[in-house]
Amino acid sequence: METRIDRIKKQLHAASYKLTPQREATVRILLDHEEDHLSAEDVYLLVKDIAPEIGLATVYRTLELLTELKIVDKINFGDGVSRYDLRQEGAAHFHHHLVCLECGAVDEIQEDLLGDVEGVVEKRWNFQIKDHRLTFHGICWRCNDRSSQDPPQ
Amino acid sequence: METRIDRIKKQLHAASYKLTPQREATVRILLDHEEDHLSAEDVYLLVKDIAPEIGLATVYRTLELLTELKIVDKINFGDGVSRYDLRQEGAAHFHHHLVCLECGAVDEIQEDLLGDVEGVVEKRWNFQIKDHRLTFHGICWRCNDRSSQDPPQ
DNA sequence: TCTTACTTTATAATCATTATCAATTGATAA
DNA sequence: TTATCAATTGATAATGATTATAAAGTAAGA
CATH class of the missing domain: 1.10.10.10 (Winged helix-like DNA-binding domain superfamily/Winged helix DNA-binding domain)
Incomplete structure (x- = not known):
């Protein structure tokens, strides 16, 4: 192999x-x-x-x-x-990232979510896409779960 | 004013x-x-x-x-x-960018193209989005036009 | 073996950014 | 106005990531 x-x-x-x-x-x-x-x-x-x-x-x-x-x-x-x-x-394309503002974790999204968006960009902006970078900043599932378990103050 | x-x-x-x-x-x-x-x-x-x-x-x-x-x-x-x-x-969100690999120009897309994608990410990855960064790398309209005018060799 | 091009190591150099600190400024109260 | 105090600034040193350099090492072919 x-x-x-x-x-x-x-x-x-x-x-x-x-x-x-x-x-x-x-x-x-x-x-x-x-x-x-x-x-x-x-x-x-x-x-x-x-x-x-x-x-x-x-x-x-x-x-x-x-x-x-x-x-x-x-x-x-x-x-x-x-x-x-x-x-x-x-x-063909670079995967996406989720960066947690709270704990700093970086998770990956392997799936390509940009198919439709890229179509729009290519057509409307006459831009021939070779690659992309997409990163979301926010609160990850771990931190979300943690804070929803916190007792309300 | x-x-x-x-x-x-x-x-x-x-x-x-x-x-x-x-x-x-x-x-x-x-x-x-x-x-x-x-x-x-x-x-x-x-x-x-x-x-x-x-x-x-x-x-x-x-x-x-x-x-x-x-x-x-x-x-x-x-x-x-x-x-x-x-x-x-x-x-609310940061605008997107188109970076040309040929001439280095950076164009902006003010319009938010990620509405649907963000919905998916929030739900499927349980990720609370605060902001995003989206950049496309490729060939801009100026360079596209220029090369389509080039005679084929 | 000899030659040649490629690769590596150690180290110096570079470059963007941040930290430091004394001097300056601005707002406020006397 | 003057005194006071915190915020801000400018010059410069320090840091830290990355790149360049030069000498030595390595591999492959003639």
């Missing part, structure tokens, strides 16, 4: 890049933390556990490379840090 | 802040460049023309303050800079 890493290796080769040990270690960390939204620093600290000799600059370069190849997406939630998010295999 | 500046002055006073000359100069620049998406540095350079003694830190502080009061929105298009965008008066 072909693993996810194998397929990423092929994508690199197709663009004439090698899957060096450092790059592989970085990709493994991303795969192991698919749910999270890691900053370059986060990735660096995690990669150091499995490849202690790696340098921070290499992590940055690798993440940049993976972004170029659309294997990961680089996002920015407004704190001063870029975060890196593995794209679903075969996904 | 009450001007836009007057109303902003009231908003500041309501939160017990003053409209100092520096703040006023900064707001004027934002009003004069409503269509643009200025970085703090951009604003600083423009403000210096009408208030030469102003400091960069004051501009940052003012933009931060205006963001807190929801008079402007702070956005980030992925280059390393925050940009500041006047909110439409009375708008």
